[in-house]
Amino acid sequence: xxxxxxxxxxxxxxxxxxxxxxxxxxxxxxxxxxxxxxxxxxxxxxxxxxxxxxxxxxxxxxxxxxxxxxxxxxxxxxxxxxxxxxxxxxxxxxxxxxxxxxxxxxxxxxxxxxxxxxxxxxxxxxxxxxxxxxxxxxxxxxxxxxxxxxxxxxxxxxxxxxxxxxxxxxxxxxxxxxxxxxxxxxxxxxxxxxxxxxxxxxxxxxxxxxxxxxxxxxxxxxxxxxxxxxxxxxxxxxxxxxxxxxxxxxxxxxxxxxxxxxxxxxxxxxxxxxxxxxxx
Numbered sequence: 356x357x358x359x360x361x362x363x364x365x366x367x368x369x370x371x372x373x374x375x376x377x378x379x380x381x382x383x384x385x386x387x388x389x390x391x392x393x394x395x396x397x398x399x400x401x402x403x404x405x406x407x408x409x410x411x412x413x414x415x416x417x418x419x420x421x422x423x424x425x426x427x428x429x430x431x432x433x434x435x436x437x438x439x440x441x442x443x444x445x446x447x448x449x450x451x452x453x454x455x456x457x458x459x460x461x462x463x464x465x466x467x468x469x470x471x472x473x474x475x476x477x478x479x480x481x482x483x484x485x486x487x488x489x490x491x492x493x494x495x496x497x498x499x500x501x502x503x504x505x506x507x508x509x510x511x512x513x514x515x516x517x518x519x520x521x522x523x524x525x526x527x528x529x530x531x532x533x534x535x536x537x538x539x540x541x542x543x544x545x546x547x548x549x550x551x552x553x554x555x556x557x558x559x560x561x562x563x564x565x566x567x568x569x570x571x572x573x574x575x576x577x578x579x580x581x582x583x584x585x586x587x588x589x590x591x592x593x594x595x596x597x598x599x600x601x602x603x604x605x606x607x608x609x610x611x612x613x614x615x616x617x618x619x620x621x622x623x624x625x626x627x628x629x630x631x632x633x634x635x
Contacts, residue, residue: 363429364455367410378466380454382477384408384526385433386449389442389514397487397518401450404481405431407523408452413477414527425465428452428526442512443489454524464600478529480575484519511529573605 356373364379365371385404389395396404413426430453439447456462468474486495490508493500495515502513567590574586590601 360430360453363453365623367427367429372457376458378458379453380469381451381453382526384450384452384477384479386447387443388447389512393512393514394486394517395441395443395514397516398448400483400518400520401433401448403520405433405450406481407481407520408450408479408526409530411523412525413454414525415529425462425528426454426456429455443514455597456488465539472530475527476529477526479526480524481520482522482524483517484521485517487516487518489514566595568603570605573602577605 356377356379360375360379361372361377364377385396385401387395387398387401408428408431411428412424413428414424432451432453434449434451436447436449441447456466458466465474486501487493488495488500489511490502490513491500493502502508504513504515508515567587570590571583571587575583575612586601586605590598593601
């Protein structure tokens, strides 16, 4: 650990910690590859997230309860790997975060699991105001188009480009991240949601999948992971009209204490003006 790293860590502490008191590791939070949900971050989104994730806490399975806070990001770096190309034929870029934990008797087991590669995969929660169709450029946060994620058009995979990042909420250790490369790096400096992102049911229409995704996101920020799982189960089998009614009821429901989204300036966002999502 360098003195510069320790200085960056101590910006977030009430007293200056010593090197012996701190455990550090690095994670890949997200990248510009098309993920399991047929979505990817734009370069602008990665750059914005790079600054927003400094100081953000790490938890487990996107459970917002404070008892599950385990670590904090103290620095980030946007890395370009020119030797690797994404499915979208672009140079591979990823957002790498440096993370610290305070060594305690309680977290010895967690540190051992990180070192042993057991706790590895991570996922992020953030807000994006733009969800652009890769084929026609339409913003699906405002108006749907005829193109379907996962289908090929003129030989290219249709996907959603996430941009217009307005906030970053947290990052979590999870079992199955949507972004394949997201996770703990093997060694520090040696060099790689919200809600369960379940695979889309092929029997669902495009509109139903979009509504289900919105419902999961809204439910998470109304009551955490348990609320999201409860509402997702209730939504199974509903038709488009019923799903839309459920979405509207969630939009009018007050957020649970402790997970209200606040942007710069203290203004609460309009739920219809952006998309909340998690990359798992």
